[in-house]
Amino acid sequence: MDIYKENNSFGHGSVIMVFAKNPEKGKVKTRLAKTVGNEKALQVYQKLLRITKSVTDQLDVSKQIWYSRFVDNDDIWSDGNYEKQLQKGENLGLRMQHAFEKAFADGYQNVVIIGSDCSALNPELIEQSFRILNSHEAVIGPASDGGYYLLGMSAFYPTLFEDKPWSTSSVFEETTRQFEEMNISYKQLPVLNDIDTEEDLKASNLVIDS
Secondary structure (H helix, E strand, O other): OHHHHHOOOOHHHEEEEEEEOOOOOOOOOHHHHHHHOHHHHHHHHHHHHHHHHHHHOOOOOEEEEEEOOOOOOOOHHHOOOEEEEEOOOOOHHHHHHHHHHHHHHOOOOEEEEEOOOOOOOOHHHHHHHHHHOOOOOEEEEEEOOOOEEEEEEOOOOHHHHOOOOOOOOOHHHHHHHHHHHOOOOEEEOOOEOOOOOHHHHHHOOOOOOO
C-alpha cells in the first residue's frame, strides 16, 4: 500500500490493537443472548472475530490482539503476525488506557484501537484513520449506539479513559467534548453499527449459518 511507503509514521511506527473477549459460551454477547440464546450469541461473536481478523490481516502495520481473560496461544489470531496481550484494568476505560500507554511506551507513533463487534468495518476505514493521524492528534469512529468502534491517537491522553459511563449511549459524545475542551485536533469517521442486540443483528450484513 503506497500510503505506508510515503510516510514513516506508517508501518513499524503504527499499530492496530484489537480488543476482544475470549469466545466462551455464556460470556460473550450477553445482551444478544437474552433473545437468541447463548449458542447463537457465541456463533455471532465467533463470526465477528473472523471478520475483524480478515480486515486487520490486510493492514501493513504492527498488529496486536488484546484478550479479555487469558491469552490463547492456539486460536485464529495465531496466524497473521499478531502480538498477543492481556487486557488489564477494572473497566473498559482503564483497559484501553493501559493498552495505549504500553503502545506509546513501546515507541509506536500512531496507535489505533478497535473492538470486535462491528461487521461493517473495512480496511479502507482503518487506513483512513492512520492517514488522519499524520495531521491530527486523534480520530474516532462513532457507533450508532452512542459509543465508538475505533479510536486512534498520535499522543497519549490518559484522561480520555477516565470517569466515563462505559457501554452507554453518551461515550462518543463525552469523548469528542473532551477533545474540544483539551484542544485535541481530531476527525470523525462514518457512523457504523456495533452488534450488541438482536435488533443490531437484523440491521447488519452478518449472515450466521444455521
